[in-house]
Amino acid sequence: MKNGKPSFYLIYALFLWLVFTMPSCNKKEGSFSIEDLNEQSLLSLVWYQNAAEVRALYHQAFNLARLRLDEYLWEREIEEKYAVVIDIDETVLDNTPVHAWRFKQGVTHPDGWDEWCRAAEAEALPGVLDFLKYADSRGCEIFYVSNRDVTLKEATLKNLKDLNFPDADEAHVLLRKETGDKEPRRQLVRKDHNIVLLIGDNLGDFASLFMDKKTDARNAAVEEHREKFGKRFIILPNPKYGDWEGTLYGLQRELTPADKNKLRRASLKPWENSQKK
Ligand SMILES: [Mg+2]
Numbered sequence: 477m478k479n480g481k482p483s484f485y486l487i488y489a490l491f492l493w494l495v496f497t498m499p500s501c502n503k504k505e506g507s508f509s510i511e512d513l514n515e516q517s518l519l520s521l522v523w524y525q526n527a528a529e530v531r532a533l534y535h536q537a538f539n540l541a542r543l544r545l546d547e548y549l550w551e552r553e554i555e556e557k558y559a560v561v562i563d564i565d566e567t568v569l570d571n572t573p574v575h576a577w578r579f580k581q582g583v584t585h586p587d588g589w590d591e592w593c594r595a596a597e598a599e600a601l602p603g604v605l606d607f608l609k610y611a612d613s614r615g616c617e618i619f620y621v622s623n624r625d626v627t628l629k630e631a632t633l634k635n636l637k638d639l640n641f642p643d644a645d646e647a648h649v650l651l652r653k654e655t656g657d658k659e660p661r662r663q664l665v666r667k668d669h670n671i672v673l674l675i676g677d678n679l680g681d682f683a684s685l686f687m688d689k690k691t692d693a694r695n696a697a698v699e700e701h702r703e704k705f706g707k708r709f710i711i712l713p714n715p716k717y718g719d720w721e722g723t724l725y726g727l728q729r730e731l732t733p734a735d736k737n738k739l740r741r742a743s744l745k746p747w748e749n750s751q752k753k
Contacts, residue, residue: 508734511582516740520715521579525572531602533713538603541673541710545611548672559669560611561662563676564622566714568608569598569635575716585717593628596635601712605641612642616672619648621661621681626651659684677714691723691743 524530541560549558565571574592578584592598608618618641624632629651636644650661658680665671679686679694682704686697698705705711724743725731731739 508732508737509582510584510733513733513736514579514582514584516737517716518579521572521575524713524716525576530713534602534604537675537710537712538607540706541607541675542610544707544710545614545616545672549614549616554615557669558614558616558672559619559665560608560616561619561621561665561671561674562604562608563678563681564620564624564632564636566601566677566716567675567681567712568601568604568620568641570601571598572716573598590625590628593624593635594631596631596638598635600639600641605639608642609640611672617648617669618643619650619661619665619669620644621650621658621665623652623656623658626653656680657684657687671708673708673710675710675712677712678718678720679711680719682709682711687719688727689723690726691720694720694723 545560552558562568571592574588577588577592581587612618620632620636620641620643622632629646629649632651633644633646633649636649650664662671662674674682676682679698683701685701686694689697701709724739725736726739
């Protein structure tokens with residue numbers, strides 16, 4: 477600095493600082509990327525793929541399902557037809573390898589989904605195969621009601637058959653055609669069967685009344701029907717995706733990663749600590 481005036485070099489350095497720091501500022505404000513969103517979901521994926529607690533939760537759910545099945549069938553007419561209605565994704569089959577692939581690739585749903593399903597390489601989740609084999613041995617038919625697109629049926633059947641799941645056939649695997657609402661497919665099963673149990677990782681796997689609701693209304697509906705959980709409804713953990721996330725976004729499908737980030741943050745319910753400013 478000469479005579480109290482900033483030198484050319486100082487001004488130039490300031491100019492360079494502005495040029496190289498502005499993009500990162502913008503990133504925080506408006507250019508939130510898919511990779512940034514994926515980073516937010518990383519821990520839920522790490523938890524699901526690694527925590528022994530997840531395995532324990534699945535075993536807990538299917539141990540309870542077995543108990544409820546025995547309870548339900550006790551002293552019932554043997555001539556009647558019984559069914560277990562079960563979801564597929566994150567209930568029977570573990571799709572987290574494609575989620576981990578998306579994380580590495582910096583992409584998001586639906587990238588890789590069809591290819592993953594067509595590879596038919598998903599593994600069974602803990603406890604589910606033994607439970608469904610047991611239900612089958614007790615004379616229950618198993619209906620797999622899934623919102624996988626119907627075009628993925630052949631591959632889904634192959635995946636289930638390769639893993640030796642009972643009733644893995646055309647008539648028992650009911651995939652999505654026109655609607656994601658599973659109620660018409662449940663009604664189809666109810667025509668000829670008593671549904672003993674409904675099993676899934678999403679509230680829509682149990683009843684339509686949970687669907688198309690905002691977060692508070694979904695929570696209120698669960699409270700209203702709380703006695704059914706662990707009884708007729710067996711629910712499994714899925715922190716990675718589901719209707720719970722869609723409702724955070726007001727069921728809007730075309731949001732940018734930045735919009736989603738804002739809505740995720742807005743959903744937090746922080747402690748109002750009066751001791752700190
Ligand atoms: Mg599912």
